[in-house]
Amino acid sequence: MAAREAASASASGPTPASASTPADEPGARAPGPRQPGLRERKKRQTAARIWQAAVELFVERGFDKVSVAEIAAAADVSKMTVFNYFGTKEDLLLSPMEEHVADAAEAVRARAPGESAAEALRRQLLDLIEARDPSVGLGDSARTLQVLRLITETPVLLHRAHSFHLRRQDLLADVLAAETGDAVLAEVAAAQLIGVRNAVFAEVHRRRVADVPLDQVAADAARLARDAFALVEKGLSGYAVKA
Numbered sequence: 001m002a003a004r005e006a007a008s009a010s011a012s013g014p015t016p017a018s019a020s021t022p023a024d025e026p027g028a029r030a031p032g033p034r035q036p037g038l039r040e041r042k043k044r045q046t047a048a049r050i051w052q053a054a055v056e057l058f059v060e061r062g063f064d065k066v067s068v069a070e071i072a073a074a075a076d077v078s079k080m081t082v083f084n085y086f087g088t089k090e091d092l093l094l095s096p097m098e099e100h101v102a103d104a105a106e107a108v109r110a111r112a113p114g115e116s117a118a119e120a121l122r123r124q125l126l127d128l129i130e131a132r133d134p135s136v137g138l139g140d141s142a143r144t145l146q147v148l149r150l151i152t153e154t155p156v157l158l159h160r161a162h163s164f165h166l167r168r169q170d171l172l173a174d175v176l177a178a179e180t181g182d183a184v185l186a187e188v189a190a191a192q193l194i195g196v197r198n199a200v201f202a203e204v205h206r207r208r209v210a211d212v213p214l215d216q217v218a219a220d221a222a223r224l225a226r227d228a229f230a231l232v233e234k235g236l237s238g239y240a241v242k243a
Helices: 002-010 038-061 068-075 079-085 091-099 103-109 117-130 142-152 155-180 183-209 214-234
Strands: none
Touching: 038 068, 038 079, 038 091, 038 142, 068 079, 091 142, 091 155, 103 117, 103 155, 103 183, 117 183, 117 214, 142 155, 142 183, 155 183, 183 214
16 A cells, blocks of 8 residues: 555655755745746756656666666766765655655644544545545556556565655654644554555555546545545444454
């Protein structure tokens, strides 16, 4: 499941730290409208060119059979430039996922008074589904599925993707523990809430790979998200009671 979420985020391309200022980082906003300067635009263009070259080579030949030197040559930059933008070869595919790792925790932290954690995450996920956001696998791009296949076929990428999943859950648990004062129950709740997201992502990608029409996948994903969050909110006392 973590691999599927990684593919969704990765398919939209990178915003590496070296190519952004604090105001460009996820969740940060400059005070008022601001157009990026020439230097920033050039950095973003270079990062995008490196990422595009890397993904094309990975799709064509497989992750393990492509060197960083070959990626640099394809992007018309030096090998050192690649590492200036992406710390490791794995980051070339997975750095976009890291940008989204705190999304669930931030949605819960920023929720309105009187809104539960489950309600905040359900709203966030349904909004992403309605917008056909690439981060949930609903972008209208073949690149999403190509990146998914790369990650699921490459053990080192799967391992890294799983580590992001665990970090996402830990960040959410930290927010819940800070609010409630009970770290153990916070971990239980975080595991269930992140589990809903993962289940929805997994089903979206399974059906996308099977060439189910995008609108149908999105509609069914919204229904699944509502049902799954309802199950979590009601608790599991009446679920799977053995006859």
